[in-house]
Amino acid sequence: MSTLRMAAVAEEFGRDLDEDFRTVERLIAAARADGIRLLALPEACLGGYLLSLDGDSGPDAGPPPLAVDGPQIRRLAALAGEMVVVAGYCEADGEARYNSVVCVSGDGVLGNHRKVHQPLREDASYSCGDRFRAFDTPVGRVGMMICYDKAFPESARALALDGAQIGVCVSAWPGSRTNAAADLAEDRWKRRFDLFDRARALENQIVWLSANQSGTFGSLRFVGSAKVVDPGGDVLADTGVTAGMAVAELDVAEALRTARRSMGHLRDRRPEAYTYPVGAASA
Structure with a gap:
């Protein structure tokens, strides 16, 4: 048996890229000292997220655009060294900007994902991605998604069908914009965040890492709640609503074999029964 020690982070990040890298360096050092081999950092941890989701950023220029093959991602890879590290950033591709997540080790970029599903007015700041693909890493086959992507069962299912053993979802998931709970732990958007994490792990019978921003940024108050979930949908570690490392x-x-031994959700699918009109249920 070969065990993997892994962690998902809840932490606060902002526009100051140098400060963000200092935080990333601290987190990677702490993870390395704890024997962690796979570390998931939040969405937009390199340069911060948006100030709001209503499309009005005021004088804010937004997250700094970084090239996936540029010096900042190479710096992240050098910090990762022997570890596998997943981190969110604003990806520049010509004039287009994407809300992206990259997976690196000391060997360089292992995988990259552009957020497909955009909530509210996020599309005012980012172009959208168009695919979900798993990829091989030194710690196993991994599939990545970003925040709102996990609200759509097809996202994680596509990754699981592509052989992902571990799903990593990085987020900047805030508390509710209306009827906000005084106690963030009781917030209804936090409850949805947690339900999606457990459901996506269970329905695909994969290991699930969920990283999220914590604290506040602009008008947003993030729910934290980084966690690791096993293929049965049980939460193995959770930071709660504060910053921390799960x-x-x-x-x-072995966890995948055990979960799938009797009731294999991927094995027992009946795709011929799942046909539906393109665009069905559009609002």
Whole structure:
């Protein structure tokens, strides 16, 4: 049996890229000292997220655009070294900007994902991605998504069908914009965040890491709640609504075999029964 020690982070990040890298360096150092081999950092941890989701950013220029093959991502890879690190950033591709997440090790970029699903007015700041693909890493086959992507079962299912053993979802998921709970732990958007994490792990019978921003940024108050979920949908570690690192260790291959031994959700699918008109249920 070969166990993997992994962690998902809840932490606060902002526009100051140098400060963000100092935070990333601190988190990677702490994870390395704890024997962690896979570390998930939040959405937009390199340069911060949007100040609001209503499309009005005022004088804010937005997150700094970074090239996936540029010096900042190479710096992240150098910090990762022997670890596998997942981190969110604003990706520049010509004039287009994407809300992206990259997976790196000391060997360089292992995978990159552009957020497909855009909530509210996020499309005023970013172009959208158009695919979900799993990829091989030193810690297993990984699939990545960003925040609102996990509200759509097809996202995680596409990754699981592509062989992902571990799903990593990085987020800048805020509390409710209306009827906000005084206690963030009781917030209804936090409850949805947690439900999606457990459901996506269980329905695909994969290991699930969920990283999220914490604290506040602009008009947004983030719910934290970074966690590691096993293929049965059970939460192995959770930071709660504060900053922290959710750490868990398990034999991923054995956990998947155990979860799928009797009731294999991917094996028992009946795709011929799932046909539906393109564009059905459009609002």
